[in-house]
Amino acid sequence: MSDTNQIKKREPLFSAQNIKLLKGPFNDNNPITVQVLGICSALAVTVQMKPAIVMALSVMIVTAFSNLIISIMRNGIPPSIRIIVQLVVIAALVIIVDQLLKAFVYDVSKKLSVFVGLIITNCILMGRLEAFAMANKPWQSFLDGIGNGLGYGLILVVVSFFRELLGYGKILGYQVIPDSFYQAGYVNNGMMILPPMALITVGTIIWIQRSKNRDLIEK
C-alpha cells in the first residue's frame, strides 16, 4: 500500500502528504468502493439519511481514535496478541459511542439497532489498524482514520440520499416530492427500501468511478 510510506520527521501538521491521507479515501482509495470493506453496514443503514449520517459519524470517530490509540501503543504491543489488543480498543470505543447515541439520539440509536455494536467487526477498522496504524505515527494515523471514516460516510450519504428520495420521497425526513406528483400518479419505489437496491446503488457508484478512472479496474 502506498500510504504506508514512512513520513519524514518534523513536517507541518497539514503537509501535502497528510492532506493526501485525508483526501485519498474520498476518491481512489475509498474504503467501500475501492477497498470493498464495510459493505454490510453500508447496505443495512442506508434506508434513510439520518441514521446513515449518524452511523458515518460513529464509524469516523471510532476509526480515528482507535487508529490514534493503537498507533501510540504500536511499539509496545507484542505481535502475537495484536489482534486481541486492537479488538479491545475498538470495542471500548464502540461501547462509548453506543452509550452516547442512546443518551442523546435515542430514536436513531434504535433504528441503527445492532449495527452500532457491529462496528466492532467492521472490516474498515481492522483494515486500517493493520495496514496503517501499526506502522505509522499517531497524528498520521489519526488523519487516516478521519479520512477513511469520511470516505465511508460519503458513500453512505450518497446511497441513503437516493434510497430515501426514491423510496420515501423524503430527504432527512422532510417530504421533498410534492403531493401534486402523487396525485398525478407517481408512486414511491418500494424496491429502493429493500437491501438489493442498496447493493445496486453501491454497484452503480463503483461502475461510474471505475469508468472514470480506469486504473482502478482489476485485471
Next chain:
Amino acid sequence: MKALRNYIDKIKPNFEKGGKYEKLQSTFDAIETFLYVPKKVTFKGSHIRDSIDMKRTMSVVLIALMPALLFGMWNVGYQHSLSIGESNGIFDNFLFGAIKVIPLIAVSYITGLGIEFIFAQYRGHEVNEGFLVSGMLIPMIVPIDIPLWMLAVATAFAVIFGKEVFGGTGMNVFNPALIARAFIFFAYPAQITGDKIWIAGLTEGKGVIDGFSGATPLGNWGQNVVDNTSFIDMFLGFMPGSIGETSKLAILIGAGILIFTGIGSWRIMISTLLGAVFMTLIFNLFAANEYMKVDPLTHIVMGGFLFGAVFMATDPVSASQTNKGKYIYGFILGIFAIMIRVFNPAYPEGMMLAILLMNTFAPLIDYYIIEANINRRLKRVKKAVN
C-alpha cells in the same frame, strides 16, 4: 425499395471512418442491417454458416409472439366489455385493446432502444438487436393498466442493470424482460398484484357491474379461493391476466413456429412442462389443501406458465447451452414454478421467479455437464492406452 437502397449507399460514406458523422456509425449500421441483409462476407477460408443472422432470428421470435399479442389486444377489450356489462363486437373489442396496448409497446421500445443506442454509441459497438424481442416481451407480461412512466423506468432498469452492466446482448445473466417485470413486482407491488389491475379501467371502478370480480384464476388460488374458470376458457384465453399470457392456444402456435424454425429449444419447453407435471403430481399425492389438489393440466394453462416456458425459459442467452443441461434446467424450473405458486401466496406467479432463479444456475449446470463429458472421454482414452 431500390431507391432506398441507393439512398443508403449514397449516404454511407458519411458514416464511415473519416466521414462527417463518423460518431454515429453504429446507429447507421443498425438501421442499415435492419433493413437489408448485411453484405459482409468472409475473406479467408470457408465457413459454413446459416444464412440467418441475429436480426432475422429475432424477427422470427417476433412473428411467433404475434398470435399471443393480437389475441391479448382483443382480450383486453373483451374483458373490459365484460366488466362494464356491455357486449361489443370483435372489432370494437380489438380496437379498444389496441389503443391500450400500442402505447405500452411504444414506450418499451423507445426507452429500451434509446438506451441501447446510447450505450452502443458510447462504447463504439454495433447496436445489439437483442432488445427487439425483449421490447416486445416486456409489454406482454405486464397488466394492462400499468402507468407508462412505470413501464419506462422498469425497461430502463432492465436494459441497464439486466444487460448493459454485463456487456450487452449475449452477455446477460438474466432474461432482461423478466428483470423488468421483477422490478415492477418489487418496486410497485400495488400496480402488478391484486384483483383490480388486470382489466382496463377497473381500478377507477367506472360502471362496473355488480358482483364482477377481476381476479385471475391464479390470483384466486393464491388466496386459497377455489377458482371455477373452466379449462377451455383458460386454454383459449378468455380470462383476465397479463396482456400476452392469457391465450394458451396462441402461445402454442408461437411455440410451433419457434420449434419448426429451430430457434426455440423444444428440450427446454418439454422438460419445463414435465417438471411442472411432476411437482403437481407430488402435491396431488399430499393434497393438504385445495390448491394442492389442482391437477397438472390446470396448472399449466393457468397464469403465465406456458408463456414463460415458451418465450422466456428458452432465451438462448440465459438458459443452459448443453443439451443435457437444457433438460435439467427446464425440469428444475418447472418444479420451482409450481412450488412457489403453491407454497407462497405472496408470489402468485412462480414462473417469473423460477426462471430468474434457474438463470443463475444455468452456467453451473453447463459446467458440470461439460466436466462430466471430459471425464468420461478421459477414461475412455485411458482404457484405450492400457
